[in-house]
Structures are given as C-alpha cells and as structure tokens.
Amino acid sequence: MERAPTRLDSMLRKLRELGFRITPQRLAVLKVLAESKGHPGAEEIYTVVRKSFPTTTIATVYKTLAVLKSIGEVLELEFSGDYNRYDGKKPYSHPHLICIKCKRIVDPELASLADMTEKLARESGYKLLTHRLDFYGICPRCQKKDNAD
Amino acid sequence: MERAPTRLDSMLRKLRELGFRITPQRLAVLKVLAESKGHPGAEEIYTVVRKSFPTTTIATVYKTLAVLKSIGEVLELEFSGDYNRYDGKKPYSHPHLICIKCKRIVDPELASLADMTEKLARESGYKLLTHRLDFYGICPRCQKKDNAD
DNA sequence: CTTCCTGCAAACAATTTGCAGACAG
DNA sequence: CTGTCTGCAAATTGTTTGCAGGAAG
Secondary structure, eight states, X not given: OOOOOOHHHHHHHHHHHTTOOOOHHHHHHHHHHHHOSSOOBHHHHHXXXXXXXXXXXXXXXXXXXXXXXXXXXXXXXXXXXXXOEEEXXXXXXXXXXXXXXXXXXXXXXXXXXXXXXXXXXXXXXXEEEEEEEEEEEEOHHHHHHOOOO | OOOOOOHHHHHHHHHHHTTOOOOHXXXXXXXXXXXXXXXXXXXXXXXXXXXXXXXXXXHHHHHHHHHHHHTTOSEEEOOSSSOOEEESSSOXXXXXXXXXXXXXXXXOOOTTHHHHHHHHHHHHOOEEEEEEEEEEEEOHHHHHHOOXX
C-alpha cells in the first residue's frame, strides 16, 4: 500500500526539479511549514529550526521562504504592522479567519468564492491571478475569556 | 435645494463630535482622502498636502491617518512589502481589484459577499468585525501594453 | 489659557542584501 | 570541483515616537 505524497514530498520534489539544493537548514524550514498546524511567522519557524540547527539564522529562513514563494510552494499572508504569516500546507489563495485578539488564523470552508472570482474576471477584464480574503473577528475562545486585554 | 453631505463633511463632523481639532494640515489630508479617485499611500497624500502647506511633514500625515483609522473614517489596506494604501471614500470593508503591474486599485461590485460573511459568522462562532478581500491580477490596460516591464 | 497638534529627528521592526567561507551535488 | 547556500552584519524602508514650540478652541 503506497502512501500519498505528503506536502513535504511535493515541496522537495519541486525544489529538486528546479535545481535547488536541499540543505539541512532548508529541509528543517520545509518540515515546519509542512507540519505546522497554524500559520507561523518567520520568527516562529526560525525558533523551531534552531532547535535542530542552532547555527541557522533568520536570514536563511527568509531566503528559504523567498525561494518557496517564487516557486509557489508557500502562501505569504502580508501584514504591514505585524509580521507576515506563512501557509505551506495550502500554498494557493484561500480565505482566512483571523482573530484580532489571539492572532490565530484558521481556514474556513467557503465554497462560493470560486464562482465569485470567475464572474469578476469575466466582468472586469482583469486577468486574475490570486486573491486574498481575510475575515477579522473575535474567535469563540477569546469571546469567552472576554478579558480586558 | 440642499446638497447631500459630502465625505469631507462627515469626516469633519465626526472629528468635531469627538473633540479633535481641525487644523489646516489635517483639513488638507482629509480633502485628499475625500477627493482622491484612487487609493493613495501616505507619501502620495503628503505630496499633495505639501503643495498647500509646505511645512507639513509625513509624520503629521501619518498621525492624521492614525486618528482617522481610530474613528473608522478611513480604510487602511496593508501591504507588507509595498506601502499601505488608504481609502477615505469608502471607509468600510470591501473588495479590491489590484493590478500587480501598475498597482492601481479599483473597487469591483460584488453583491454576494455579505451573505457569505453572515453565513461564516453563524457557522464559525466568530464575532466578525471586518474583512479584507483582494483580487490580484493584471488590469486590461496592462494586458494590452504587455510590456516586458 | 490650556490642551492638543505640528515639525523635527531619532527610533523601530520586519525584511532584505552583500559578501566570504562552507558544502551539496 | 563549482556554483549555490549559509551566516553574519549592515542596510533598507515604511511607519512610529518623543519632545519642544505653536496654535485651535
């Protein structure tokens, strides 16, 4: 029984295909992206990577992220004030649900978006490449705590 | 025949209501936001304002924008790499159509979004406050030019 | 008058870059 | 071996902040 290729597998394959080298540091970054449940920032990735490769610097993390972005293997969520967040599990455009209190980001199911995009492309004449749909709110957990923050 | 209150009017009223002072520099920033067709950045606002008030600094522009953000009279579109853009005409969440070549931003009509938001709030348990929906693509004009960039 | 605002300059923080040595292929 | 990658440190850039003098109300 063959196992389906994991995200890590496809990231590695893509990198090799395109002639990028698989260094231990790079591999460590890939693993964090492929396994992390949430949407980590560069610093969070760095913290995890440093456990296995203490010499790694944040610059290397950023450089790896840049490579992955350029080949479409990671989705970058930009925030001007806060640090950017990365999604290596679903590296394509999709909606996000962001709690403005705890900053947790989750992926809601929203079927109708594709139709909307298609219609918009047709009507506007734009060649649509990606989109970004973020909902900002207070997650149930933070509502319960209802702390003064 | 009475004229409907303009965006500038309502911005001014809101500021006065809340006890903020109307300085000439502030007024100039408001005017740019209320009249500008596009989605200017801080620097662009600054450039225009400086024509009438040469002593104005970019810090004052940012401080005014901060006030307006805090009272919900301007919408800030955050970009990590590029500078942020501001929308003073429609200071509430709405979709944007962004050309990745010329960086122009326009507002498409997309009716169905409200339903989507309502449904999501119900199903996720989040208290939804705002959202951000950005489509990135190549505008018709840039497609035509099809320049190497 | 008093408080808030402006202008200036310095501070910030996330991200990027240049370069010399290291190492994957 | 050779070209790419790493690690270090410095640079970048949009935005923010502190403070003293200025002006709105």
